Amino acid sequence: MxxxxxxxxxxxxxxxxxxxxxxxxxxxxVTATAENGLGMGIAVTFVLIFSNMxxxxxxxxxxxxxxxxxxxxxxxxxxxxxxxxxxAFFFPLSQQLGIYIPLIVVNCIILGRAEAFASRNPVHLSxxxxxxxxxxxxxxxxxxxxxxxxxxxxxxxxxxxFPDSFEPFGFMVQAPGAFLCLGLLLGLMNAxxxxxxxxxxxx
Amino acid sequence: MNxxxxxxxxxxxxxxxxxDGSSLPGIQLTWLLALLPAIAAGMFYFGxxxxxxxxxxxxxxxxxxxxxxxxxxxxxxxSNYSCVTFGVLLAFLLPVGASWWLVVIGSVLxxxxxxxxxxxxxxxxxxPVALGYAVLAVSWPSRLDYTExxxxxxxxxxxxxxxxxxxxxxxxxxxxFNLVDLFLGRQVGGVGNALVLWLLLGGLFxxxxxxxxxxxxAGGILGVVACAALLGLVAADRSVGPVFHLLAGSTVLMIFFxxxxxxxxxxxxxxxxxxGLLMGTLLVLIRTFSVHVDGAIFAVLLTNFCSPLLDRITPxxxxxxxxxxx
Numbered sequence: 001m002x003x004x005x006x007x008x009x010x011x012x013x014x015x016x017x018x019x020x021x022x023x024x025x026x027x028x029x030v031t032a033t034a035e036n037g038l039g040m041g042i043a044v045t046f047v048l049i050f051s052n053m054x055x056x057x058x059x060x061x062x063x064x065x066x067x068x069x070x071x072x073x074x075x076x077x078x079x080x081x082x083x084x085x086x087x088a089f090f091f092p093l094s095q096q097l098g099i100y101i102p103l104i105v106v107n108c109i110i111l112g113r114a115e116a117f118a119s120r121n122p123v124h125l126s127x128x129x130x131x132x133x134x135x136x137x138x139x140x141x142x143x144x145x146x147x148x149x150x151x152x153x154x155x156x157x158x159x160x161x162f163p164d165s166f167e168p169f170g171f172m173v174q175a176p177g178a179f180l181c182l183g184l185l186l187g188l189m190n191a192x193x194x195x196x197x198x199x200x201x202x203x
Numbered sequence: 204m205n206x207x208x209x210x211x212x213x214x215x216x217x218x219x220x221x222x223d224g225s226s227l228p229g230i231q232l233t234w235l236l237a238l239l240p241a242i243a244a245g246m247f248y249f250g251x252x253x254x255x256x257x258x259x260x261x262x263x264x265x266x267x268x269x270x271x272x273x274x275x276x277x278x279x280x281x282s283n284y285s286c287v288t289f290g291v292l293l294a295f296l297l298p299v300g301a302s303w304w305l306v307v308i309g310s311v312l313x314x315x316x317x318x319x320x321x322x323x324x325x326x327x328x329x330x331p332v333a334l335g336y337a338v339l340a341v342s343w344p345s346r347l348d349y350t351e352x353x354x355x356x357x358x359x360x361x362x363x364x365x366x367x368x369x370x371x372x373x374x375x376x377x378x379x380f381n382l383v384d385l386f387l388g389r390q391v392g393g394v395g396n397a398l399v400l401w402l403l404l405g406g407l408f409x410x411x412x413x414x415x416x417x418x419x420x421a422g423g424i425l426g427v428v429a430c431a432a433l434l435g436l437v438a439a440d441r442s443v444g445p446v447f448h449l450l451a452g453s454t455v456l457m458i459f460f461x462x463x464x465x466x467x468x469x470x471x472x473x474x475x476x477x478x479g480l481l482m483g484t485l486l487v488l489i490r491t492f493s494v495h496v497d498g499a500i501f502a503v504l505l506t507n508f509c510s511p512l513l514d515r516i517t518p519x520x521x522x523x524x525x526x527x528x529x
Contacts (some may be wrong), residue, residue, distance in 0.1 A: 169308075171342040180316070187320075
């Protein structure tokens with residue numbers, strides 16, 4: 001992949017979590033509101049860019065046999081930075097996201113990009129890949145969060161969308177609503193891709 | 204038959220391609236016929252308020268199905284009447300005074316999410332009506348309160364949903380209800396889910412025409428009775444009697460109409476019996492120990508998920524017996 005492809009593949013072609021179907025745990029768990037989705041997406045993007053950078057820099061040094069453990073050390077360091085920064089500057093958001101911020105350490109997308117891309121590509125490509133996949137993840141999480149918040153609570157980023165007579169569709173902010181929303185979006189993306197004759201359909 | 208051949212244990216039956224004239228619309232029309240007594244009784248008890256909910260649900264289901272078929276080509280046509288049956292069954296579970304949007308959303312969820320997204324009639328893992336109603340119950344529990352919708356009803360019976368009163372006041376509250384009234388459907392419930400006698404008539408009709416196997420209702424009734432009797436021994440203050448469990452709430456609707464749905468129930472005799480038994484047991488357990496008032500829908504959903512597992516209990520392999528003889 002050249003630089004331009006690397007920079008854009010995460011936005012449609014490999015859009016997480018719909019195309020990669022990785023990182024489903026945060027997608028299902030923290031997208032009850034758009035704000036939570038966006039916050040989670042930005043945290044993951046930060047970790048992804050820098051973990052890709054460090055792993056790409058160290059790819060000649062890390063021994064093959066212990067590479068996963070080494071990646072985890074790099075990722076965990078970055079996650080601790082994100083966690084402490086969030087607690088310092090965005091305390092309410094960090095309370096909302098709770099355990100899912102430390103759980104970024106075991107997020108499959110980050111480990112997957114480290115293993116599949118950063119460990120065999122130069123630094124500038126790896127960082128572009130991290131940015132692109134992270135942005136795609138943020139957009140997807142914000143989208144899922146928006147749909148669930150608008151239908152389930154009647155607000156968007158905390159602003160009221162519907163008049164007072166609206167009775168929220170409480171199912172959407174509960175766990176099964178997340179599965180339904182994710183499945184419908186995945187199906188719609190596949191249908192759209194199939195109509196355009198694209199070959200990367202997630203089955 | 205060749206008299207020299209070893210005694211065969213094969214079942215002799217018509218080939219699988221033999222046609223007996225049954226059809227998909229025929230199956231669903233039989234179900235609708237079985238639902239007619241309850242629809243009529245609902246009209247008699249609640250007047251046009253009950254019929255309004257049924258009509259609205261049926262129209263919304265059919266329209267949802269036809270719109271989806273126009274957008275997404277598939278082989279599950281509206282003309283097989285499955286959406287009509289699901290509309291009626293969903294309406295039965297809703298309160299008499301349900302808002303129109305509640306009925307419409309429930310019908311669309313039932314048809315689109317419950318049936319169409321899985322591939323139509325014959326492909327879904329859980330009963331679409333149970334799924335549609337469960338989503339409504341999670342989203343708008345206060346809108347589904349049966350007691351509130353029947354405030355104007357002039358019956359000489361306790362005007363509280365039987366299972367709700369028993370849940371709030373303990374098992375001793377069951378003396379407030381006359382079992383004959385419960386049996387005749389004079390109890391607080393939805394449009395059709397508590398009309399015990401009339402649903403029973405339809406259910407027996409379905410069993411007589413072999414539309415539903417007898418094993419599932421038999422297992423269901425046995426499960427309810429056995430579990431309620433056992434609980435009566437250990438937790439007498441919380442558990443009501445078996446007959447009360449059978450007559451109150453949606454038990455009859457569940458046992459005769461929701462459980463034996465062709466797609467979601469097992470296909471072999473013993474698994475069917477166990478399926479009914481499991482559903483009846485779960486119903487009593489949910490009613491006795493959970494926060495939900497009537498556990499019928501959740502029992503249906505949980506048991507539907509078990510039916511592929513139960514279907515692994517297959518009859519013994521025919522060829523193996525012949526090998527043993529040789």
